[in-house]
Amino acid sequence: MAPIWNGTERLFAAVARDIRRLRNPQEVAWFIVPGGSLRQQEDFTSLEEKPQFPGASAEFVDRLEFIQPNVISGIPVYRVIDRQGQIVNPSEDPQLPKEQVLKFYRSMTLLNTMDRILYESQRQGRISFYMTNYGEEGTHIGSAAALDDTDLVFGQYREAGVLMHRGYPLDLFMAQCYGNASDPGKGRQMPVHYGCKDLHFVTISSPLATQIPQAVGSAYAVKRENSNRIVICYFGEGAASEGDAHAGFNFAATLECPIIFFCRNNGYAISTPTSEQYRGDGIAARGPGYGIHSIRVDGNDVFAVYNATKEARRRAVAENQPFLIEAMTYRIGHHSTSDDSSAYRSVDEVNYWDKQDHPISRLRHYMVNQGWWDEEQEKSWRKKSRKRVMEAFEEAERKLKPRPQLLFSDVYHEMNWHIQKKQESLERKQYGEHYPLGQFEK
Numbered sequence: 001m002a003p004i005w006n007g008t009e010r011l012f013a014a015v016a017r018d019i020r021r022l023r024n025p026q027e028v029a030w031f032i033v034p035g036g037s038l039r040q041q042e043d044f045t046s047l048e049e050k051p052q053f054p055g056a057s058a059e060f061v062d063r064l065e066f067i068q069p070n071v072i073s074g075i076p077v078y079r080v081i082d083r084q085g086q087i088v089n090p091s092e093d094p095q096l097p098k099e100q101v102l103k104f105y106r107s108m109t110l111l112n113t114m115d116r117i118l119y120e121s122q123r124q125g126r127i128s129f130y131m132t133n134y135g136e137e138g139t140h141i142g143s144a145a146a147l148d149d150t151d152l153v154f155g156q157y158r159e160a161g162v163l164m165h166r167g168y169p170l171d172l173f174m175a176q177c178y179g180n181a182s183d184p185g186k187g188r189q190m191p192v193h194y195g196c197k198d199l200h201f202v203t204i205s206s207p208l209a210t211q212i213p214q215a216v217g218s219a220y221a222v223k224r225e226n227s228n229r230i231v232i233c234y235f236g237e238g239a240a241s242e243g244d245a246h247a248g249f250n251f252a253a254t255l256e257c258p259i260i261f262f263c264r265n266n267g268y269a270i271s272t273p274t275s276e277q278y279r280g281d282g283i284a285a286r287g288p289g290y291g292i293h294s295i296r297v298d299g300n301d302v303f304a305v306y307n308a309t310k311e312a313r314r315r316a317v318a319e320n321q322p323f324l325i326e327a328m329t330y331r332i333g334h335h336s337t338s339d340d341s342s343a344y345r346s347v348d349e350v351n352y353w354d355k356q357d358h359p360i361s362r363l364r365h366y367m368v369n370q371g372w373w374d375e376e377q378e379k380s381w382r383k384k385s386r387k388r389v390m391e392a393f394e395e396a397e398r399k400l401k402p403r404p405q406l407l408f409s410d411v412y413h414e415m416n417w418h419i420q421k422k423q424e425s426l427e428r429k430q431y432g433e434h435y436p437l438g439q440f441e442k
């Protein structure tokens with residue numbers, strides 16, 4: 001309840017204000033505290049006059065000068081391997097064992113193959129919508145590999161590789177995109193809006209940035225549990241323009257939550273380039289403004305992403321602090337199947353990232369340099385992974401659609417009469433008066 005100020009308290013407040021203005025450091029300073037009583041302030045320790053404002057700690061200056069907007073600019077991009085896959089600084093080499101590096105590569109390429117098949121499938125009218133992850137595979141796998149399996153993930157929509165790295169099977173990815181009877185969401189979500197409780201991956205929701213304050217709330221709960229878990233929250237640089245991003249960053253900093261804000265800065269928010277999205281030095285530059293430890297990494301270098309996420313995770317748990325990672329990358333595909341990016345960017349620009357600085361080819365260069373991979377292995381893995389994707393795809397196409405009657409059975413204990421009526425009419429509309437029950441999932 002707000003304090004009710006009476007006349008005497010107002011007088012005290014005025015006196016206290018005057019006392020605070022006293023310049024003699026030997027004088028006792030008083031200030032008013034909530035509730036109206038007076039409290040003795042700490043003595044000044046130096047003869048110098050220091051600002052006493054509760055909202056900022058700094059020195060007085062006697063020269064009028066605005067802070068330049070570029071005071072934090074040119075934040076460097078941390079990398080471990082160069083474009084030819086060579087380790088730049090041996091002390092930063094995470095020295096991951098061969099099997100783990102091969103797993104990174106297999107996940108990154110499997111994701112790429114799944115994207116190609118599902119993208120084509122949408123073009124052929126088999127599914128309604130799709131979003132590819134081309135060029136961002138390093139940000140997914142590098143970060144996912146640095147987490148504990150029980151860390152809670154909040155994604156935006158372009159982080160399928162994180163779920164894949166946690167072991168989500170191809171047939172469930174496909175089932176979700178087809179909205180068939182095996183889709184845990186029963187086709188109630190748009191394609192690519194995956195979710196998996198067992199793998200601690202919160203279901204994707206389309207409204208941009210809503211996951212950010214939700215993730216912070218979860219991180220606060222995790223902190224109170226004392227369970228040594230963290231929350232990771234992925235978002236695009238476009239989503240960082242939403243008010244929810246501000247709310248999330250500020251809550252995380254003030255409530256000291258163990259969360260990693262992982263921004264995929266891929267250059268575009270649909271057709272809006274970053275040059276129209278912000279005037280500061282990207283997203284990493286915002287971190288210090290909120291009191292958040294921040295770093296910018298090369299998102300096409302899977303090892304740099306891995307190292308940064310690993311260290312951020314370690315410190316988030318140890319210190320109960322939020323961390324911000326801005327992974328610089330490039331969205332090679334169109335925003336989604338509803339977009340044609342040739343209308344707003346050049347083919348040369350896209351080709352540069354596809355051919356000269358792709359996270360998959362960079363990792364392959366590293367593996368070849370190590371003597372862990374060759375042309376033969378590449379060919380055989382590509383064939384094998386494509387076969388696996390095609391099998392899952394064909395299975396998803398064959399699967400029946402969820403029966404309308406079962407659509408809300410996990411929502412209502414007792415079915416609402418008008419939903420029931422709607423479901424019956426949907427079944428009749430789709431399958432006629434005497435529909436053969438065998439066509440549906442039972």
Ligand SMILES: Cc1ncc(C[n+]2csc(CCOP(=O)(O)OP(=O)(O)O)c2C)c(N)n1
Binds near residue numbers: 206236270
């Ligand atoms: C609140 C809200 N506004 C607008 C949209 C439409 N929209 C969907 S994705 C997108 C661009 C997001 O860009 P970014 O965050 O950079 O992610 P990226 O697609 O580049 O991975 C927009 C504007 C939305 N989904 N929600």
Ligand SMILES: [Mg+2]
Binds near residue numbers: 238266267268269
């Ligand atoms: Mg973007």
